[in-house]
Amino acid sequence: xxxxxxxxxxxxxxxxxxxxxxxxxxxxxxxxxxxxxxxxxxxxxxxxxxxxxxxxxxxxxxxxxxxxxxxxxxxxxxxxxxxxxxxxxxxxxxxxxxxxxxxxxxxxxxxxxxxxxxxxxxxxxxxxxxxxxxxxxxxxxxxxxxxxxxxxxxxxxxxxxxxxxxxxxxxxxxxxxxxxxxxxxxxxxxxxxxxxxxxxxxxxxxxxxxxxxxxxxxxxxxxxxxxxxxxxxxxxxxxxxxxxxxxxxxxxxxxxxxxxxxxxxxxxxxxxxxxxxxxxxxxxxxxxxxxxxxxxxxxxxxxxxxxxxxxxxxxxxxxxxxxxxxxxxxxxxxxxxxxxxxxxxxxxxxxxxxxxxx
Amino acid sequence: xxxxxxxxxxxxxxxxxxxxxxxxxxxxxxxxxxxxxxxxxxxxxxxxxxxxxxxxxxxxxxxxxxxxxxxxxxxxxxxxxxxxxxxxxxxxxxxxxxxxxxxxxxxxxxxxxxxxxx
Numbered sequence: 001x002x003x004x005x006x007x008x009x010x011x012x013x014x015x016x017x018x019x020x021x022x023x024x025x026x027x028x029x030x031x032x033x034x035x036x037x038x039x040x041x042x043x044x045x046x047x048x049x050x051x052x053x054x055x056x057x058x059x060x061x062x063x064x065x066x067x068x069x070x071x072x073x074x075x076x077x078x079x080x081x082x083x084x085x086x087x088x089x090x091x092x093x094x095x096x097x098x099x100x101x102x103x104x105x106x107x108x109x110x111x112x113x114x115x116x117x118x119x120x121x122x123x124x125x126x127x128x129x130x131x132x133x134x135x136x137x138x139x140x141x142x143x144x145x146x147x148x149x150x151x152x153x154x155x156x157x158x159x160x161x162x163x164x165x166x167x168x169x170x171x172x173x174x175x176x177x178x179x180x181x182x183x184x185x186x187x188x189x190x191x192x193x194x195x196x197x198x199x200x201x202x203x204x205x206x207x208x209x210x211x212x213x214x215x216x217x218x219x220x221x222x223x224x225x226x227x228x229x230x231x232x233x234x235x236x237x238x239x240x241x242x243x244x245x246x247x248x249x250x251x252x253x254x255x256x257x258x259x260x261x262x263x264x265x266x267x268x269x270x271x272x273x274x275x276x277x278x279x280x281x282x283x284x285x286x287x288x289x290x291x292x293x294x295x296x297x298x299x300x301x302x303x304x305x306x307x308x309x310x311x312x313x314x315x316x317x318x319x320x321x322x323x324x325x326x327x328x329x330x331x332x333x334x335x336x337x338x339x340x341x342x343x344x345x346x347x348x349x350x351x352x353x354x355x356x357x358x
Numbered sequence: 359x360x361x362x363x364x365x366x367x368x369x370x371x372x373x374x375x376x377x378x379x380x381x382x383x384x385x386x387x388x389x390x391x392x393x394x395x396x397x398x399x400x401x402x403x404x405x406x407x408x409x410x411x412x413x414x415x416x417x418x419x420x421x422x423x424x425x426x427x428x429x430x431x432x433x434x435x436x437x438x439x440x441x442x443x444x445x446x447x448x449x450x451x452x453x454x455x456x457x458x459x460x461x462x463x464x465x466x467x468x469x470x471x472x473x474x475x476x
Contacts, residue, residue: 120363173436
């Protein structure tokens with residue numbers, strides 16, 4: 001496809017050609033991501049509905065399938081309120097700061113072999129940096145709103161995200177030690193072999209810490225004290241309405257999908273098939289079945305969907321954590337667990353413990 | 359090598375546009391009929407009577423300081439973890455010593471009650 005395009009653009013300036021190719025690739029990433037975000041909100045309402053023995057949204061379109069589009073249109077035609085006493089510039093910058101990093105992080109995600117926008121060596125470092133920038137959106141929103149609830153929500157969320165980011169960072173160090181690379185594609189390839197080689201097994205405490213920290217980082221239930229609609233109304237985005245609120249909403253869901261994607265890549269072998277080493281090698285050469293059984297983007301999507309389902313399931317099942325319990329879990333449970341496991345992992349790598357590190 | 363980072367720059371710009379354009383659309387398409395009641399900060403129906411940027415607990419500062427220490431530690435661990443295979447036993451033990459010093463600090467702050475949120 002790239003070659004057809006390059007033929008069409010023959011004779012155009014070199015810089016323009018690369019820019020257009022990049023823009024097309026970005027569009028090809030962003031459209032599925034935005035569709036995923038829209039239908040994740042729908043899936044959430046439906047799933048939680050069924051878990052609570054209700055039906056969920058079912059009026060707009062067949063079985064409610066047009067609900068997310070109706071929501072977006074409605075929000076677009078609502079007034080954006082700028083509260084008195086708010087710092088207008090920061091108030092409007094905050095949503096942009098939330099969504100910019102949440103989307104830009106997708107640049108280094110490998111969807112399947114060779115399907116990545118920017119195959120850079122510092123992929124994981126880039127992701128860590130961008131997810132940290134996302135915190136600013138929440139803090140600035142809370143401070144700029146000039147509202148007590150927003151301020152409280154921002155303070156809570158800042159301390160919580162900071163605590164869980166350390167646990168998350170340590171879990172990432174474990175992945176790096178096992179994979180020996182910051183490049184996300186190489187991290188996936190380091191898990192080749194069989195289902196036993198996925199980092200899920202040698203790094204299982206880090207996997208749990210990473211995923212739970214991810215839930216806390218995105219301010220999702222049961223760690224949603226930053227929003228806590230029954231305590232501080234909506235936390236940091238009380239004062240936001242219309243599209244300004246919608247942008248925060250998009251950022252939250254894009255971050256959820258991002259965490260699910262990263263967990264799948266780092267611990268469940270991304271696009272690798274779980275059947276390697278179980279089925280005989282000849283099974284993968286069968287006409288259609290072989291392609292389905294072998295590696296491919298469908299495995300990646302299945303794994304991501306699994307984690308997104310867990311996200312929604314957690315919200316339907318658990319009551320909200322108390323704030324002191326959140327901080328205790330982050331500082332006194334997750335950080336010691338990860339430090340201990342890093343030492344264990346280091347020793348395991350140094351003695352070449354099979355089947356993972358030989 | 360460096361041209362691998364161009365798509366990231368473009369993506370960052372697009373990500374920011376994804377925040378700016380919907381809000382501009384919201385301002386253009388939505389109504390604008392502000393009044394005093396609507397613009398006052400939400401406070402469960404009360405008139406807000408003080409500046410809402412109030413004093414907050416000193417423990418938030420403490421958490422921020424502890425965060426810097428540990429985040430720096432992670433920044434040191436990143437390059438070490440990548441080359442773990444090549445630096446041999448000495449590199450491994452050196453980092454274990456560094457970790458041990460930090461763990462002593464961690465135990466100290468734990469015993470001092472810096473992590474308590476009763």
